Amino acid sequence: MTTELLSALGDRKRLAVLGALCATGPAAAHTVADLGDRTGLSERDVQRALAVLGGAGLVRRDETGLSAGLEPIRTAAAAGSASTPVGRVAADFPRLDGCLKNGRIATIPADDRLKDELGRLVMAALPRRDSYTEKELTAELHELGDESVALRRLLVDFGYLDRDADGSRYWPAT
Incomplete structure (x- = not known):
């Protein structure tokens, strides 16, 4: 159609x-x-x-x-949004609807509880890897939203990712 x-x-x-x-x-x-x-x-x-x-x-x-x-x-717009990495997991995070647009992260909320929930959404949407270089992680996050650097910072600040001291390598926190 x-x-x-x-x-x-x-x-x-x-x-x-x-x-x-x-x-x-x-x-x-x-x-x-x-x-x-x-x-x-x-x-x-x-x-x-x-x-x-x-x-x-x-x-x-x-x-x-x-x-x-x-x-x-x-219907076509909804199907297009649902086919993105963020769109595939968005239904599990209904409180973040206002932060999402067209299957992407449009804004980062000011509220820390919503930021924490956004961190969970991003981790669910990211491809699973043991580690990422800074460049790889930034590229993957750019696929999820325009503020890739802010998303990377959020993931570190809220304990979803750990990183080397120089920020050259990132991995899921345990």
């Missing part, structure tokens, strides 16, 4: 029609002529766009008219 969804969204005319459907909300009754007026497209172009968008589940037609159905986009 993702390929069909991306294909449907990959055309400016189809995006214009979908945008016009979304702009007025579900309460408005939309017709092909109305969408043509709103987008500046011919009725034929609107009908073609609606056929493709409908096939991807993005447009519904009922007795009140046409409406946007954005659930396929939400």
